[in-house]
Amino acid sequence: MPETTAIKDDPVTAPRPRPGILEIAPYVGGESAVPGRDRVIKLASNESALGPSPAAVAAMAAAAGTMHRYPDGHCTDLRRALADRHGLDPDRIVCGAGSDELISLLCRAYAGPGDQVLYSRHGFLMYPISARTVGAEPVAAPERDLIADVDALLARVTKHTRLLFLANPNNPTGTYLTSDALERLRAGLPERVVLVLDAAYDEYVDRPDYQAGERLVETCPNVVVTRTFSKIYGLGGVRLGWAYAPAAVADVLNRIRNPFNVSSPAQQAGIAALSDQAFVDRARHHNVTWRAWTTDALRGLGLQVGDSVCNFVLVRFPAADGRDAAAADAFLKDRGIIVRRMDAYGLPDALRISIGLAEEMQACVAALTEFVG
Numbered sequence: 001m002p003e004t005t006a007i008k009d010d011p012v013t014a015p016r017p018r019p020g021i022l023e024i025a026p027y028v029g030g031e032s033a034v035p036g037r038d039r040v041i042k043l044a045s046n047e048s049a050l051g052p053s054p055a056a057v058a059a060m061a062a063a064a065g066t067m068h069r070y071p072d073g074h075c076t077d078l079r080r081a082l083a084d085r086h087g088l089d090p091d092r093i094v095c096g097a098g099s100d101e102l103i104s105l106l107c108r109a110y111a112g113p114g115d116q117v118l119y120s121r122h123g124f125l126m127y128p129i130s131a132r133t134v135g136a137e138p139v140a141a142p143e144r145d146l147i148a149d150v151d152a153l154l155a156r157v158t159k160h161t162r163l164l165f166l167a168n169p170n171n172p173t174g175t176y177l178t179s180d181a182l183e184r185l186r187a188g189l190p191e192r193v194v195l196v197l198d199a200a201y202d203e204y205v206d207r208p209d210y211q212a213g214e215r216l217v218e219t220c221p222n223v224v225v226t227r228t229f230s231k232i233y234g235l236g237g238v239r240l241g242w243a244y245a246p247a248a249v250a251d252v253l254n255r256i257r258n259p260f261n262v263s264s265p266a267q268q269a270g271i272a273a274l275s276d277q278a279f280v281d282r283a284r285h286h287n288v289t290w291r292a293w294t295t296d297a298l299r300g301l302g303l304q305v306g307d308s309v310c311n312f313v314l315v316r317f318p319a320a321d322g323r324d325a326a327a328a329d330a331f332l333k334d335r336g337i338i339v340r341r342m343d344a345y346g347l348p349d350a351l352r353i354s355i356g357l358a359e360e361m362q363a364c365v366a367a368l369t370e371f372v373g
């Protein structure tokens with residue numbers, strides 16, 4: 001029926017999303033396959049080198065038998081386990097399907113058309129994406145030497161600013177703001193602006209002047225910390241994250257989230273993962289060792305590598321044709337090694353390389369040695 005076809009394809013009558021939605025460049029995750037290769041080394045998504053704790057795997061398997069039951073919509077046991085582990089108030093914890101969900105919920109709750117959402121220039125891409133999703137304008141503040149700049153962020157606060165997202169430490173730069181700098185940022189921010197401290201890589205940081213910010217949550221009405229099971233706990237596929245928020249903010253998030261946003265296998269896996277801190281210690285130790293080894297090896301090749309406190313390194317390449325980041329990425333891919341291009345983060349001269357297993361890092365450095373040499 002030609003008439004029907006004509007109506008369906010008519011751009012005037014076809015359903016149209018709200019303003020701003022079509023300006024979103026969809027998030028592209030790290031690749032996990034190379035055509036023509038059945039085995040690849042995947043160092044593109046900051047996944048834990050050691051995988052999940054066997055305790056989490058067992059708990060998830062055990063939970064499968066009761067999957068006809070709806071989950072506990074309040075994640076009661078998981079929140080209690082998190083509170084015990086971190087010395088927090090369980091009533092201020094809100095769990096989500098990954099911290100991505102919490103980032104979206106915060107945007108939905110506190111920003112809309114005409115509002116601004118502030119973030120740091122090379123900050124996590126989900127911030128501008130989530131801001132646009134609710135019709136708000138993402139505003140990027142410049143960084144200094146790939147470190148978030150407190151003064152530049154504060155200088156961009158306007159009467160339209162509703163949220164400020166800061167990944168601390170940040171992906172993909174691997175840098176962090178000290179506890180003092182965080183305090184200065186908070187002190188300079190009007191209380192009507194929600195300061196979201198995304199501490200996805202907290203467990204990897206081994207610096208005395210770092211804090212995720214939970215203490216700020218307890219003393220300020222406008223500070224929220226988000227955390228995840230996707231990184232050191234190795235549960236990225238499960239989708240499990242949590243926020244620590246002032247009581248009023250937790251109440252808001254609980255009103256707008258889906259009532260069963262975290263599956264029961266995810267809740268059980270999270271509880272079991274928390275109980276296996278020996279596994280977390282092994283993952284942390286592995287990361288410290290191989291991050292240092294990789295950093296030294298790549299610097300030895302004359303490449304510029306930042307001092308990362310996370311489970312990845314950011315490597316800068318020279319601009320010369322055939323020697324740049326794009327060429328290095330293609331060279332690695334040819335050898336079945338997948339890393340992450342950084343064009344979408346405004347760093348086209350860089351590749352981000354996650355810290356994988358010993359032999360994976362050795363293979364990656366060997367390939368880059370060949371590339372550079």
Ligand SMILES: *Cc1c(COP(=O)(O)O)cnc(C)c1O
Nearest residue numbers: 098099100124171200228230241
């Ligand atoms: C990986 C990552 C997350 C985790 O997101 P989930 O939805 O919990 O998997 C959050 N923030 C940053 C900066 C990240 O790099």
